[in-house]
Amino acid sequence: MPAKLILSMDGAVIKEYALDKERITIGRKPHNDIAIDNLAVSSEHAAVITILNDSFFEDLNSTNGSLVNGTPTLKHFLQNNDVIEIGKYKLKYLNDQPTQTTSADFEKTMVLRAPVRTSSAAPAAPVDEQNAKYESTMQFNATAPRDVPRPAAPAAAPAAAGTPVAVIQILNGPNLGKELELSKNLTTLGKPGVQVAVLARRPHGYFITHVEGTSFPLVNGSSIGEQPRQVNDHDVIELAGIKMEFYLKA
Amino acid sequence: MNVNEALEIVGQTHPGMVRSHNEDSITFDADYGLAVLADGMGGYNAGEVASGIAVSVLSSEIRHRLDTARPEQKEAGAQDEIGFALLRDNVRKANLSIFNAAQSQPQYAGMGTTIVAGLFYDNRVAVVHVGDSRLYRLRGETFETVTRDHSLLQEQIDSGVISKEMARLSKNKNLVTRAVGIDAEVEPEVHVYDVEVGDIYLFCSDGLNDMVEDEDIGATIQMLRGNLALAASQLIEQANDNGGRDNVSVILVKIKASYPAPSGWWAKLTSWFRN
Secondary structure: OOEEEEEEOOOOOEEEEEOOOOOEEEEEEOOOOOEEEOOOOOOOOOEEEEOOOOEEEEEEOOOOOOOEOOOOOOOOOOOOOOOEEOOOOOEEEEEOOEEEEOHHHHOOOOEOOOOOOOOOOOOOOEEEEEEEOOOOOOOOOOOOOOOOOOOOOOOOOOOOOOOOEEEEEOOOOOOOOOEEEOOOOOEEEOOOOOEEEEEEEOOHHHHHHHEEOOOOOOOOOEEEOOOOOOOOOOEEEEOOOOEEEEOOOO | OOOOEEEEEEEEOOOOOOOOOOOOOEEEOOOOEEEEHHHHEOOOHHHHHHHHHHHHHHHHHHHHOOOOOOOEEEEEOOOEHHHHHHHHHHHHHHHHHHHHHHHHHHHHHHEEEEEEEEEOOEEEEEEEEEEOOEEEEEOOOOEEEEOOEEHHHHHHOOOOOOOOHHHOOOOOOEEEEEOOOOOOOOOOEEEEEEEOOOOEEEEEEEEEEEEEEEHHHHHHHHHHHOOHHHHHHHHHHHHHHHHOOEEEEEEEEEEEEOOOOHHHHHHHHHHHOOO
């Protein structure tokens, strides 16, 4: 089912156009695929390029311009329900193709057959220049006081939206009373090289797992061993001599 | 130092939460500094067959050759180092085996596989890839892709049709422009990179990077670098927690020490004993 554009004016649907070829033009002249006979529309106003399941809108330097979702736009990667406005006319983009992410079938990797290039002069793949910085392990030390770093506010939508925010509160030592909100999918606790455990936020709750160190973390006084262990509201975690309480914020 | 003492390698593969079987294949061998990961495609069990052929051709042929040759040396008259040539030539060999099997057996028609493989030698890593299985590198705090997908989406990004940010919204994911076994010929992409002590390399199938954002993958490896096996299982767990819509495979390689090629007389002596 190809994507389509629905042409309307003042809320009244005029016509539907299937995006069944690579380039569809919009303009005042009759040779356009979508011809709109109105003086506000340039003779060749805009085009929609479709590559398999993706479509791109392009304004062809029209006199009066085009809006996409209310914003003047020259080029735009169309998403389902986007609205293109040309003069008083609206073109709604519909692509109800199940997103690949909703149906396992669409996830199947497929090969686009292209002639094999035999030239061995393939360009060197540049290493992507995205400098991702990560917060370091939350460190604490029983003897040298140290501020517990606060985690940054979660940038993206949390993966586990249904999970309430959990907090770790330190119960002894120099950081007594300090709290750490578990806002990320993974939070490490402890001191690298001595003892480290990781708290993972998963859809069905929080789990603590031993990462490194000669001894295992304790939960409510008993060793968790090598296996992940779910932590519940008000459980007490102990590692590297530090006790902390895990609780869920209402 | 021998490469097997300099590298720590772990690998895991999982069918995911939706697929009934696993079409990914992986293998790794620290003794040879080798890691191979393939993501097969094709009906019924053809995908597994394709990725399985690719992985076994690469691992058996390369190991066999390296029993009597050093990867940093060159064959007489050859332009490329043996390590580089082994990756390139054996991907071509795997391509032909898969292609021929697909031609001769109707149930395997059209099968193919992506591949990414690394050979660590002489403080470097030679990397071959075809398709959209990836190699990433964590160096210091920087986590980045080393390979560039052979996919429609990557081509669109390269030609400026679509921005990297917008690419996430594309409905044209999973369309690879090169694969092993679908044609009589394939063009493997091979590069050699310098390695630094402390680097962590991640080989993965798209079941990981389609389900987990690069930033989260990098953060996980960074946090759990002290326990590579746990890092691998956490990555798979995150892909599955996010839906696990595809098979997911990871191989993690940590560079614990430098591993220069044995110098002059020692190399000659050992190779003399091997022969």
